[in-house]
Amino acid sequence: MSKQGERQKGNAKEKDVRMSNIVAAKAVAETIRTSLGPRGMDKMIQKGDGEVLITNDGATILSQMQVFHPTAQMLVQLSKSQDIEAGDGTTGICVIAGALLSACSELLSKGIHPTMIAEAFKDAAAKAAEILVGIARPIDLLDREKVLDTVNTCLSSKVVHHHADVLSPIAVDAVLSIIDPLTATNVDLDDVKIVKQVGGTMDDSELVRGLVLQRGAKHTANGPVRMENAKIALIQFCLSAPKTDMENNVVVSDYAAMDRILREERKYILGLCKKIKKTGCNVLLIQKSILRDAYNDLSLHFLAKLDIMVVTDIERTDIDFISRTLNVLPVAHVDHFSPNKLGSAGLVQEISIGGSSSRVVKFTDIVNMGRTVTVLMRGSNKLVLDEADRSLHDALCVVRSLVKKRYMIAGGGAGEAECALRLTQWSKTLTGVRSYCARAFAEALEIIPYTLAENAGINPIALVTELRNRHNQGDSSAGIDVRRGAISDMW
Secondary structure, three states: OOOOOOOOOOHHHHHHHHHHHHHHHHHHHHHHHOOOOOOOOOEEEEOOOOOEEEEOOHHHHHHHOOOOOHHHHHHHHHHHHHHHHOOOOHHHHHHHHHHHHHHHHHHHHOOOOHHHHHHHHHHHHHHHHHHHHHHOEEOOOOOHHHHHHHHHHHHOOOOOHHHHHHHHHHHHHHHHHOOOOOOOOOOOHHHEEEEEEEOOOHHHOEEEOOEEEOOOOOOHHHOOOEEEEEEEEEEOOOEOOOOOOOOOOOOOOOHHHHHHHHHHHHHHHHHHHHHHHHOOOOEEEEEOOOOOOOEOHHHHHHHHHOOOEEEEEEOHHHHHHHHHHHOOOOEOOHHHOOHHHOEEEEEEEEEEOOOOOOEEEEEEEEOOOOOOEEEEEEEOOHHHHHHHHHHHHHHHHHHHHHHHOOEEOOOOOHHHHHHHHHHHHHHOOOOHHHHHHHHHHHHHHOHHHHHHHHHOOOOHHHHHHHHHHHHHOOOOOEEEEOOOOEEEEOO
16 A cells, blocks of 8 residues: 555556456445345335336346446446346346456455456356356247246346236237247347336236327317228328428418418318328328427318328337338328328227226237237336336347247256356366466356345355255256245256
């Protein structure tokens, strides 16, 4: 340590910088360690705008934390990468990273060079991947029960785990309906749209093989709210009178001119509505507009009289999904409006959501429907609904991971304990510093079973020692069953 007033020379400053980086990242890992596993605690976070969030999803917790230290920020980015790549395991990956950094600080304090530690850790990680493939069991996507069990495991640590019997089948059926289970190697989760509606309970959530729009149909002038044999159009132009440029305005001084303007406006809008009706369209979806009104009462009145059902304020981000699902082409100008750009559906109807005043529009029996599905999520309040949305996203990602690599590994810290044992044995075949580093890597992996036991209120030292012993005896699927508070076969 340097005395006050002295300047740090040589290696002293390097060591201090390294240690400060390690301490910052470990602090972040320790923060979310308590939320790991089925007995992990949920975190209540108050955002800057005063909104309260309750979750135990690692990526969500870290993304809401205001982390300023660059190394700690890397841990936040790590959980985001895991969330995008795998979808689940965002807490576990940060806990392991924290444990590895802890091992690094011990190795550095013994005078081992950082480059040596990094190389040894890379070799140990590659070896660990080999071990995991060795203990994994292949899974068939058509074996529905096995896939459901995997998704149930993912949901067991979530706030909404009581509703796993509803959410798991939704996640499995949603993914399997947009891919060919025999040949698929990846899943595009953009083909699964989640529509959230407050009202009712989570048990009312459903998988819709069609399309659900978050807004109800327009009731102006008693417009239709149910349409059979629907011909659907998606327009991106405005059904309102043209406006002048931003800086210009029109000043009308006499009533005759004012009447003439109103008459022309009426004539213009009626002309647009008649062109739409001429193509055979009877359900009209209107994209939200920023520059001017996408519609006005006059256009809604004319459309209602022409018996056309209208749904307005379609978000720009939803256009692509709607186009693929309904097999429609968005129309940017009325001159390009033609029958070949329309989609067809057996039934389009507005449905009231029980327990709230909101309504949704449901499209079913779609002709030439794209390979997409919609999940209508229901919940009693916004907090529950947001957490259910995050949990369902994780469940969908788990099924996607199974599609990518059709293997399963036992949970409850079984994989980590087996890796720790085999890596320790492997480290004895190495020489010098590499052997030392590989053993440190192996010991760091035991943080997962240790944390699972600690969060469940069980004595972690006794339980991890027993787990180590069981794996030594060749029981590679032994893990911590936190519900029974004992070691058991995780298969």
